[in-house]
Every structure is written in structure tokens, then in C-alpha cells.
Amino acid sequence: MRAMDIVFLGPPGAGKGTQAQRLAEELGIPQLSTGAVLRKAVADGTPVGLRAKAIMDAGGLVPDDVVADLIREALGGEAARGGVIFDGYPRNRAQAATLDGLLSSLGRKVDLAILVDLPEPVIVDRLSGRRSCPKDGLTYHLTGAPPKVAGACDRCGGPLVQRDDDRPETIRDRLRVYREQTSGIEDGYSSAKVLVRVDGTVGGPDDVYAAVRRAALAARAALSSSPPAGAPAAAKPAAKGKSPARRKPAAAKRKPAAKRKPVAKRKSVAKRKPVAKRRPVARKRKPARGKGRR
């Protein structure tokens, strides 16, 4: 099967991580969240973490070379052979060029760029109200998805914390960095005809995911019926009476992917679990409370 590489674009707080996580589970393609990898490095006190912490706390971008190393390492891993879902990368034009170069050296390219968009006032509210349990990784929102007991995790009762970079003054900086450096990189993907825009405000996370999923399945179907990047059409193996298009691989694969238990496949390309920890948010919380994830 052809590898499929997807990037998630959009401002901080747009819900890229949640959406990328779900798509990773459904497609069986690992998710790589540079933010999560960096936060883990900070928590572990690694040299990268020590370099990144102050920058992250201030809402800036960690140097491109540091992040490029993470991406290179992840792409070199076995888990990335079938593709990667990038969340939080690329974040500027240089990173986009780096990613193109790395993928092209593997005979691959960005097959789909999903831009989840959201207006700034909504972002500020989402991020400033976000709280999480450092132990369980569950996240809450002060008004949108509050814990049963204020300030305490529903599951373990431990104290909830605010991410250092979710403080109002840092949120403004992150948004500025997004406006100045990240927003606009979608133009390249638009020219390459791989960009799909998704409105992050339509309904809840499930509605956003429906649009994300549609885009991904369409891209996968198109990919399955097109020749590999750089391969001449004649080099395609003779398909004994069945053209790839006639085999309808996307439809055929959709069911098993949806049914698949995510755990085994969800493993991160960077061999760490913070994304899984950040993910459960509402899905693992009691539905009885009737609060959706943000």
C-alpha cells in the first residue's frame, strides 16, 4: 500500500491534535505532534527540552533545526513507512520546505493538508479555559467541559493544571506567531491541490471530524488510483485485469480501519505517548455528563 502523508494546519487551539489523533486511529497511520514531543522533552529534561522550554513558554517557535531533527528521526523509523500524520508541523515556510525535501527523499510528498480554521476570540477562550490533569492527561475546559469538582480530575481527583503556554499573555504571542509565520504556508499546498479547509466552528468535534475524515478518505482513494510519486506509468506492475481504480481500495479498506482497535496502531512515530495522554479528553470521560470535547 502507498504511504500517505498528511499535515494538519491551523491556529493553536483549533483542535488539530484531537482531529489528527482520531484520523491516525482510523487510518492506522501514526500521528506526530511536534508540540507533544517537545513537551515530553521538556518534562524529561533532555537537552532538546532544556533548549525548548523558555521558547515554548513564551509562545515562540523552537528553532527549525531542532524540530527538523525530530521529524527526520521519526520519518526514519519503521512506524512511519506507511505515512505520517503531522500535527503542528510545518509551522513556517522553511519547515514546509524541509518536510518536502525529507519526504521526497523517500519518494513521497504531502498528500493532503487539512487546515482547521477558527476565529481568534474562540481560540483565546478555548485555550485560556483549558485545564489538564498531569497524571491522566485528561483535559477539561473551565466552562465548556468542567470537571465534576472544580480544580480536580474526574478520574484521579488530582489537581488540574494550566499548560504554561495557555496563559492569556502567551496565547496572544502564539497567535501572533501563527499570523506572522504559519498562516500562509497553506498557499503552497493549495497550489499543489492538496489543501482542504475545514471550519473548526461547525458543530462539535464530531462534525469537524466528519469533514476531516471525508477529506482523508477522498485523498486516499485518489492516491490509490494514481501512480507512485516519480514513477513512470509504465513502471506500474500489470494488475492482471484489474486497474487500481477498479479495485476501489479506499472503500474496501474503510471498514477494517474503522473497526480496528487503535491501541496497537496508534503508537507514535516518535516512540512516546504524550499524544495518547492528551487525547482522551472527553471520549474517556463519562458521557453521562453530556459534555463534548472541545
Ligand code: ADP
Ligand atoms: P499549539 O498548536 O496549540 O500552539 P502545540 O502543542 O502544537 O500547540 O505547540 C506548542 C509549542 O511547541 C509551540 O508554541 C512551539 O513553541 C512549539 N512547537 C511545536 N511545534 C513546533 C514546530 N513545528 N516548530 C517550532 N516550534 C514548535
